[in-house]
Amino acid sequence: MRITALAGGVGGARFLRGLLGHLDRTPELAGSQVTVVGNTGDDITLFGLRVSPDLDSVLYTLGGGVDEGQGWGRAGESHHLQEELAAYGVQPQWFGLGDRDLGTHVARSLWLGQGQTLSQVTARLAARWGLPERGVTLLPMTDTPVETHVVVEDEQGRRAVHFQEWWVRMHAAVPAQQFVVAGMEGAVPAPGVLEAIREADLVVLPPSNPVVSIGIVLGVPGVRDALRGSRAPVVGVSPIISGSPVRGYADACLAAIGVDASAGAVAGLYADFLDGWLVAEDDLSAARTTLRGAGSSRLTVEGRPLLMSSPQAAADLAGAAVDLGRRLADRRPVA
């Protein structure tokens, strides 16, 4: 089975680890290939080094190097380098980069500086983390440098800040007025991205942030059209449970674009290409009502336990998405 996933950071990475766990334990899915299209909108250049937080969360989580407690960054991490930068007065200090994690950024920056594309760099990084052996290809959504900026207004006035500054330094507490993805108008999907969507047997949307993760991937020119035109069913998992994001600030992001923080409203963002939608049991009735009101009659909504409280729970959730996709496989017109 060829499965393509659009992914953000922590939630996406945990779901993908669950997906691999489900594939490993399911004999009829042996030999499946998973292509992950990762969000690069929250990439940032810090201290002269290029950081790709979402791609790295996928690498570290699937490769067994992640800090399990945080869900991002490296296990057994130290922070000596950044302590030195602070001592030298180098800003910003609100973004914590550990020494091991910085090894990834130094390698990425070195290779980018040698003229390699982000796709090529990501493939080299993924090789070290054993992704090819597990049947996983990690693609950045684009090799074009893009950056999600957030328009905010506070005592310093109205201005745009980098997404990471809003998310990490401001904890998304200053209301976002708008998200602007610098560079997106000229962005081109990375090699293989559109093919992976068009030629998949199943496309999954993990419970990643619908605005600043999945939403950014969908903004890459051509991606949304590929989803609409794919012969594969598209199945998603709600990142919202009972009106709240499981982690992160998806509610603040949804508020910024005028969308309710509800499982049904999030599915509405994907209405033009979504076939199946998994929500928490408690949200099932409300989600169906919301979606019926919006006229999304072709969408199949089912209730499942969504909390990925363990790799086992994540595998069960991913398995539910795969099963739903297989049941919906005949819902798409043959290409």
Add this chain to the structure above:
Amino acid sequence: MRITALAGGVGGARFLRGLLGHLDRTPELAGSQVTVVGNTGDDITLFGLRVSPDLDSVLYTLGGGVDEGQGWGRAGESHHLQEELAAYGVQPQWFGLGDRDLGTHVARSLWLGQGQTLSQVTARLAARWGLPERGVTLLPMTDTPVETHVVVEDEQGRRAVHFQEWWVRMHAAVPAQQFVVAGMEGAVPAPGVLEAIREADLVVLPPSNPVVSIGIVLGVPGVRDALRGSRAPVVGVSPIISGSPVRGYADACLAAIGVDASAGAVAGLYADFLDGWLVAEDDLSAARTTLRGAGSSRLTVEGRPLLMSSPQAAADLAGAAVDLGRRLADRRPVA
């Protein structure tokens, strides 16, 4: 007193720490200013980061951050970042860069990338290590990127390798046929370098490598002329004791340029501007014979304990150099 020193790495840094110790304990020298002109020929770009080993040894040693056992690098160092680079297959791995040390290189590279000169960058780094408060100005010999290369011939044929590769990876065991300083013909002394030599009350040459440290500084266009024309006496300390370098591979470097590894022969390299020369007691007679034979009659050679086995011993040695310089102060024609 205005003291200017030309310095390489470990030996230079330890001597300079001794010099500051001597100034601190000598009331009539209170308020002295020390300008250090540091060798940048062994600077190297590793992993996309600009490394200035000799400047950093001076910073860390004078600032109290050096690994005392090695004489270079940082105390309490970890090596997590480079372990990651090795895991990603990034070469070279023969040059060990610790996490704290890398903080310096990331800051330097960031600032250089912003268009600051190496002099400006070095001043910012020095501020963190408290050099200005101690009356010390650390100048790179030049802001022009230069690199000492070593012509070698081994089973891979005749070729030039970066000085660091010869020194660190090859341990100087492959004979050097020639030293070539790439970029030196167009190099310009950094701001303040020539002034610091011309306007000093004393110029000192610490026991640094006479070929690849002091010799490289002397190769910067204008530096040697400034030493010849300075009104200050120039006093040096032999890096060779009883035919051997105290540390490092000065003997291999001297062999490459056809000069004996002896205290007298090294002084001969500086004959056109040197006024005083401190050698080990055991070397005094031979050094005087060598230098008399070379016609260096104006040079005053004295015997002293040269081993800087403690900060106290280094202070005594630096004190001997300062005292000799003061006795020789009237030997130079008034400018």
